Every structure is written in C-alpha cells, then in structure tokens.
Amino acid sequence: MIKSEADSERTKLEREISELRAALNRKEQCLRDLSSTVTAAARAQNQSEGNAMKSQGESAHTKLNKDDVARYSRQLILPSFGVQGQLKLKNSSVLIVGLGGLGCPAAQYLAAAGCGNLGLIDYDDVERSNFHRQILHSEARCGMSKAESARIALLELNPNCEIRCHSRLLYSQNAMHILRGYDVVLDCSDNLPTRYLLSDACVMLRKPLVSGSALKMDGQLTVYSYGNGPCYRCIYPVPPPPEAVTNCGDGGVLGAVTGTIGAMQALEAIKVIVGLGDVLAGRLLIFDGSSGTFRNVRIRSKRPNCHVCSAQPIITELIDYEIFCGMHATDKNNPMQMLAADERMSVEEYREKLQAQPHLLIDVRPTAEFEICQLPKSVNVPLVEILDDGYLKRFSNHLEDKALPIVLLCRRGNDSQIAVQHVRNRFPTHFVRDLIGGLHAWASNIDPSFPIY
Numbered sequence: 001m002i003k004s005e006a007d008s009e010r011t012k013l014e015r016e017i018s019e020l021r022a023a024l025n026r027k028e029q030c031l032r033d034l035s036s037t038v039t040a041a042a043r044a045q046n047q048s049e050g051n052a053m054k055s056q057g058e059s060a061h062t063k064l065n066k067d068d069v070a071r072y073s074r075q076l077i078l079p080s081f082g083v084q085g086q087l088k089l090k091n092s093s094v095l096i097v098g099l100g101g102l103g104c105p106a107a108q109y110l111a112a113a114g115c116g117n118l119g120l121i122d123y124d125d126v127e128r129s130n131f132h133r134q135i136l137h138s139e140a141r142c143g144m145s146k147a148e149s150a151r152i153a154l155l156e157l158n159p160n161c162e163i164r165c166h167s168r169l170l171y172s173q174n175a176m177h178i179l180r181g182y183d184v185v186l187d188c189s190d191n192l193p194t195r196y197l198l199s200d201a202c203v204m205l206r207k208p209l210v211s212g213s214a215l216k217m218d219g220q221l222t223v224y225s226y227g228n229g230p231c232y233r234c235i236y237p238v239p240p241p242p243e244a245v246t247n248c249g250d251g252g253v254l255g256a257v258t259g260t261i262g263a264m265q266a267l268e269a270i271k272v273i274v275g276l277g278d279v280l281a282g283r284l285l286i287f288d289g290s291s292g293t294f295r296n297v298r299i300r301s302k303r304p305n306c307h308v309c310s311a312q313p314i315i316t317e318l319i320d321y322e323i324f325c326g327m328h329a330t331d332k333n334n335p336m337q338m339l340a341a342d343e344r345m346s347v348e349e350y351r352e353k354l355q356a357q358p359h360l361l362i363d364v365r366p367t368a369e370f371e372i373c374q375l376p377k378s379v380n381v382p383l384v385e386i387l388d389d390g391y392l393k394r395f396s397n398h399l400e401d402k403a404l405p406i407v408l409l410c411r412r413g414n415d416s417q418i419a420v421q422h423v424r425n426r427f428p429t430h431f432v433r434d435l436i437g438g439l440h441a442w443a444s445n446i447d448p449s450f451p452i453y
C-alpha cells in the first residue's frame with residue numbers, strides 16, 4: 001500500500017473510532033442519568049427511613065430560581081454547561097471522603113458551583129497543623145470534627161447546598177450503606193486501605209470515583225470506575241509494602257499543591273455529573289509543582305482478570321482493607337513495636353536518670369525537621385546516615401568510650417527503634433536505648449512548651 005493510501009485509511013479509521021467513542025459517551029451518560037434517578041429514589045426511601053440526607057424531596061428540581069440565576073450566572077452562560085448543566089448539578093449528590101488538603105478545596109468548589117447535595121465524611125478533628133492547606137477549617141473550630149467544621153464553612157459559601165456530615169471512619173462495615181446514597185464519590189483520603197476500599201465499593205455500586213493524591217510538591221488525579229476505564233486494583237493489584245508508603249505528616253506537602261489537585265477533583269466531578277468534556281478516566285494527570293508542569297498519561301485499560309471489576313470477579317464483597325494492606329487507615333498514633341519494652345526508655349526515665357549524666361543524645365530525624373525544634377545537647381544524625389554507618393566517622397571518639405550511654409530519639413519513636421537495632425549491632429557492648437514516643441512524648445509529658453509538628 002502506498003503512503004497516501006495508508007494515510008487516508010488511517011484518517012478514516014480515526015474518524016470512525018472518534019464517532020464510536022462519542023456514541024459510547026452518549027450511552028454512558030444515559031446510563032448515569034438513569035442511575036442518578038435510581039440513587040435519588042434510594043435517597044428518598046432512606047429519607048423516609050430517617051437515616052439519609054434531609055434534602056431535596058422526592059422529585060428532582062426542574063427549574064432554576066431567581067437566586068440560582070444570579071448566583072451561577074457566570075457558569076450558566078457557558079454554552080457547554082448552561083441551564084441543563086446547572087440543573088443536573090442541583091439534583092446531584094457527591095460524597096467527599098476526607099476533609100483534609102484535597103477534600104477542602106474540592107468541597108468548596110462543588111458547593112460554590114451549586115452541587116445540590118454534599119456528603120462529608122471524616123473521622124478526625126481539626127488541629128492547627130491542618131490550617132496551611134485544609135482551608136475550610138479555622139482557628140475558632142480547632143478541635144471540632146472536620147466534617148462539621150467544613151459544613152459550617154460551606155454553608156456560609158452557599159446556604160442552598162444540602163450537607164450531610166458523617167463524622168466517622170469509613171470502613172468495610174459502613175461503606176456500602178453510606179456510598180449508596182450518592183452519585184459520585186471523591187477520594188480525598190490519605191491512606192491505602194481507604195483507597196482500595198473506595199475503589200472496590202465504587203465498582204460494586206457502579207459509582208464513578210474521582211481519585212486525587214498529593215505529596216511534597218507533586219500531585220496526581222484520575223477517575224476510576226467510569227465507563228470502560230480501569231479501577232484502582234487494575235492498576236495496583238497488590239498494595240506496596242507498608243514501609244514504602246509516605247504520608248503528608250511524614251513527607252510534607254505544600255498547601256497550594258493539594259489545592260490544585262482538590263480543585264481539579266471538583267472539576268472532574270462536575271464533568272461526570274453534567275456530561276461535559278472528556279472525563280479523566282483511563283488517563284492519569286501528573287502535576288509537578290516544582291516545574292509547574294502537567295502531564296497527561298494513558299494508564300492501562302481494565303485488567304481482564306481484575307479481582308473486582310472484570311467480568312468474573314473473585315471479590316464480590318468488601319474485605320478488611322487494613323489487613324489487606326498491612327497498615328491502618330488512620331495515620332494518627334500508629335506506633336511501631338519493634339523493640340521490647342526493656343530495650344527502650346520513657347521520656348520521664350531519661351529526664352530523671354540520664355539527662356544530667358554524660359551521654360550521647362542522637363536525634364535521627366531528617367535535618368529539615370531537626371532545624372524546626374530540638375532537645376538541648378542533642379546532635380543530628382539522620383537515620384539514613386545511621387544506616388549508612390556515616391555516624392561512625394563523626395562519633396568515633398565517643399563511641400570508643402564504652403561507658404558512654406547512647407540515646408536515640410526521633411519525632412514519634414518509630415525511626416529511633418530502627419536506629420537502635422543498627423547501632424546495637426555495631427556496638428554490642430554499649431548501653432543503647434531510644435525514647436518511647438520521641439519528641440511528641442517529650443512535649444506531652446515533660447515540656448508542654450516544646451513545639452510539636
């Protein structure tokens with residue numbers, strides 16, 4: 001075949017594919033409109049049982065009122081959105097899982113845009129380290145449940161939005177019941193058990209799942225369980241080992257990065273609800289905040305033998321995702337128990353018995369964290385250097401003195417246990433201990449003025 005014939009054959013095929021894709025999208029939108037109707041009916045039934053959103057009555061809104069027109073005028077005049085788009089949004093219900101760095105901006109844009117019903121689920125309470133990125137919460141609401149705090153802020157923004165709070169952990173036992181009442185689910189959580197749980201539940205309930213994540217200066221976004229696209233398990237059939245997972249509390253994150261991804265999650269949810277544009281399913285958006293660049297990559301299609309979303313699924317009910325992933329869904333107080341109790345030392349014991357004596361106090365946190373706050377006379381040797389034996393060079397004189405006790409500490413008393421094991425292997429005759437609970441225990445049990453992060 002000569003080149004010009006091949007080119008025109010390719011053009012013809014491409015046109016046919018895009019027509020088929022458009023037809024598929026139209027059918028899928030019909031299916032979603034149908035399932036929205038079913039969801040609204042389920043909600044109405046739940047309502048009569050007194051356990052679901054107190055919202056929109058049994059019939060869908062068919063008209064915009066004067067306030068709607070004024071409030072949403074700038075998006076109403078968008079030809080691709082218009083009155084029909086606004087009505088779909090007004091009749092929609094979206095569940096936001098996690099009212100943290102991603103969930104706050106996502107909820108804010110959805111409420112502002114006129115999403116009629118929002119469900120907010122978070123088991124945690126507002127604390128000061130949230131404010132730099134969890135922008136719905138405020139100083140005055142420190143200690144309040146995050147879902148409640150977000151509800152107050154969102155109602156100030158748009159009192160027409162019906163908001164239901166679930167101030168509890170989403171887990172296998174309550175997920176199907178809670179998710180059933182919503183059209184679209186946003187994964188704004190920060191842990192693997194919740195990611196697998198949401199993916200499996202959304203496949204089982206046929207709900208689109210708008211999934212975001214952000215860490216340090218980077219973010220990612222995709223839509224699972226939408227059309228013919230894959231689910232989370234198609235991409236990650238098995239979880240990574242727990243030690244390979246970092247969260248914002250350990251790795252850090254910039255608020256504007258979570259804000260970028262959270263706002264885009266709201267956008268994808270609006271596109272799904274309204275049937276607008278090209279939904280990010282089967283594609284992954286990768287945001288690099290350092291260079292200010294976005295990349296859009298195709299991800300694999302549905303895995304034919306996926307345990308959950310394939311034609312013959314093996315998993316048809318939710319499982320225990322904490323066991324499956326080997327980690328907790330709650331990132332708070334997750335202490336590691338690597339050493340026996342008599343191989344460790346409480347902060348009280350350290351202060352009473354050792355602090356005034358000659359000893360070597362090694363803080364194994366990364367240097368950036370050591371610079372935030374440190375105990376008097378502690379020296380910083382980050383864990384990586386300990387594992388590398390780099391500390392040998394720096395402390396060879398001290399370490400030759402076998403009588404000198406060595407105390408290792410870190411932020412919460414996890415990394416310090418790893419350090420103890422390593423140091424003890426190299427210096428079996430030394431007295432080596434770590435501080436249970438690390439600097440957090442120091443701040444809560446010894447010195448309440450010590451800064452905590």
Ligand SMILES: Nc1ncnc2c1ncn2[C@@H]1O[C@H](COP(=O)(O)OP(=O)(O)OP(=O)(O)O)[C@@H](O)[C@H]1O
Nearest residue numbers: 098099100101122123124169170189190194248249
């Ligand atoms: N299974 C779950 N059910 C309910 N809420 C969840 C679940 N998993 C995670 N979350 C919530 O999702 C949010 C994730 O947001 P983010 O990581 O920004 O906040 P954070 O946990 O306060 O952060 P940090 O790690 O800095 O303490 C948290 O508020 C967390 O409580």
Ligand SMILES: [Zn+2]
Nearest residue numbers: 231234306309
């Ligand atoms: Zn799958």
